[in-house]
Amino acid sequence: MCTMTKRQISQERQADAERLKKVWMEFKDKEKANNRKVSQEDVADGCGWSTQGAFSAYLNGRTPLNLDALIKLSSYFNVSPSEISPDLAEELQSVVDRAGRVHHIERTNTERSGRLVSVKAFEKMDENGYYRKLESEEANHENHGYVPSLDASKDAYAIQGTGNSMYPVIRNGWFFVCDPQATPHVTEFVEVALKNGDRVIKEYIGVIGSVLHLLSINSSERSTFDMDEVESVVPVIEIIPPSRHTKNK
Template sequence: MNKSKRKLTDSELQLAESLRRIWLAKKGELGLNQEKAGAAMGITQGAVGHYLNGRIALNTEAIIKFARLLNVEPSDIDPKQVVKLGRRASPGAPTTHTLQGVSDVPGNYIPIPQNRTTVPLISSVQAGGWAEVIDNFQPGDAEEWRETTAKVGPNAFALRIEGDSMTSPTGVSIPHGSIVIVDPDAEYTNGSIVVAKLVDVQEATIKKLVIDGPNKYLKPLNPSYAPIPINGDCRIVGVAKKVEIDL
């Protein structure tokens, strides 16, 4: 059963509105659009739009990135950021801002050098037909939107694992409830963890791809489950690039 998309709290929506007001006031002056903003901040154009329109909650790192981009203080977006950034002044020195992963240089806000992107969390049924719906996919079609540091292409998505077929007692394990980030544009090879769609099954499944000469199998990581022989009755939807677990 799909989870409903998490609604932002009133305070999160107020932050988004504060950011949106500053964006509208500054984007013309700075020659910005969402595509340029995403490239400058290391996130997708879609993620920029989701932050501005209150679909994704702003966190400290995102606020710092937008503040640098728009040439404002983080506190202009969120007054609480003055406290979160550890603002301090020393005798004879200008005010500096410190944060783990941020350089301690007056007036500069440099986020942790870690690219993030935002992908939709979809159902296994949606995943089965992903190639057909990518171009028409709307923000409300996803259970939620998730930030990830996985290196993926623009058509990536997230899938929640159901059941224990990919739970392994040793080595790599993808337990029930974990989130897998999938890239439809990545190339698969023998041993890749893939999302696959069998022609006679509505839902997509995630398994390890085994190529043994002319034979191909979808192999569960749980040894209690048998491999599934495949041939022309299977389409590889994408390759799993990262597993994320919510505690």
């Protein structure tokens, strides 16, 4: 007679389940305080899982947490991945660090010091935050001014956010300082340039396999791009108010 034994998960993954329960309870309490009710089915649907049982299995330690699930859950609950699984978050950061080679960005130990960063010409951001570099000869030769930065390298550039696609986190008219020499970090902002010419600024979650995971700045909406579609991922190192913008260098 064959006896089935329950598979035991590691202590690390059991601890992940306990931290996930804590995040889940705090999330439910916050939603309840705002007169919103959320269920395990809602979480599963938000993470792209077909049944509530997938979330329940992670929550109760029946299924060990993995990187893909960690990205989806931390994005849904809008928490740092390390709040759910510190050791998997370190592994995720390792993936992020290696992703720079995939992005085809050569990073050097460029000296950083206070400097004025030139503002580049881009089309106005649409309601989803997308914009496109202006290629006209007039735009390329026009002086769009400068913003000060304490940490930018000589390769940094600035983008002015236009419209309300990132409100209330970022207001209309503020500037993003983007630095190709910096390293993207989980939950920080990045500028993603796609090979079709579109660009967007979102929160960086990571690269799993060949898929780039992003989170909208002003909501919990997630975006994914196959890395074959991506030209570059450049960290946003500072956000500068319009009062600091100048036309003179």
